[in-house]
Amino acid sequence: MSPQRRALVLFFHPTHKASHAGKALAAAVAGMNQVTVRDMYAIYPDYLVDVKREQALLEEHDLIVFQHPVYWYSCPPLLKLWIDEVLEHGWAYGSGGTKLHGKTLLSAVTAGGPAEAYSPTGSNRHTINTFFSPFDQTAHLCGMKYAAPMVIHGARGLGDAEIAEACGTYQQLLSNYISTGELP
Ligand SMILES: Cc1cc2nc3c(=O)[nH]c(=O)nc-3n(C[C@H](O)[C@H](O)[C@H](O)COP(=O)(O)O)c2cc1C
Structure with missing residues (x-):
């Protein structure tokens, strides 16, 4: 049997209780085999990140x-604080910083703006890929592959059926990765 990979979902939502789409997405993947989900604002309400624990995970x-x-x-x-503190020089990058080499980073995000806003001719003037280039480069610096971001647009106005569809897409993405090691 081919080896199964493991996925770590770090869910950062400052107002988790008021979240509609993001909370549903995190719950949808929480019960999956080989998937660990962490509600980071619940774990670190005082912003005191346990760097060694995060690195071990x-x-x-x-x-x-x-x-x-x-x-x-x-x-x-x-x-942002988690990135600043956990991705240490000599651990994640720089001399001897090889611990993340070969891993993959995925941004799975909800956005208030509709898809058409995120284009050169839209109100936000840039694509999500352009806005997220710091995450792409962070992954690159740490020897990781940066997968195409999963973006759920217009997240505040989604109905139950649209949220259920987004949850299915998210589950499929993670399950494909776990079995094949590939993401689009
Ligand atoms: C402080 C703040 C900043 C936001 N900035 C953006 C933004 O830059 N682009 C965008 O599309 N939506 C933005 N939004 C909307 C949120 O992304 C949106 O409400 C959220 O993704 C909905 O998911 P939820 O139901 O899980 O909260 C912002 C919301 C807040 C509160």
Whole structure:
């Protein structure tokens, strides 16, 4: 039997209780085999990130998912802090910093804006890929592959059927990765 890979979903939502789409997405993958989901704002309400624990978890998994709402064309502040503190020089990058080599990073995000807003002719003037180039380069610096982001647009106005469809897409993405090691 071919080896199964493991996925670590780091869910960063500052107002988890008010979340509609993001909470449903995280719940949809929480029960999957080989998937670990962590509700980061619940774990670190005081922003005191346990760097060694986070690094140990990263080492145990192959796919790392940053799941969050798009906030100001980027991520909520705890994810930025997590990146600053956990991806240490000599561990994640730089001399001897090889612990993440060969892993894959996926951004799985909900956005208030519709898909057409995220284009050169749309109101946000740039694509999500352009806004997320810092995550792409962070992955590259750490020897990781950056997968095409999964973006759920117009997230605040989605009905139950659309959320269920997004949850199915998310589950399929993770399950494909776990069995094949590939993402689009
Ligand atoms: C502080 C803040 C900043 C936001 N910035 C953006 C943004 O830059 N682009 C966007 O499309 N939506 C933005 N939104 C909307 C959220 O992304 C959206 O409400 C969320 O993804 C919906 O998912 P949820 O139901 O899980 O909260 C922002 C929301 C807040 C509260």
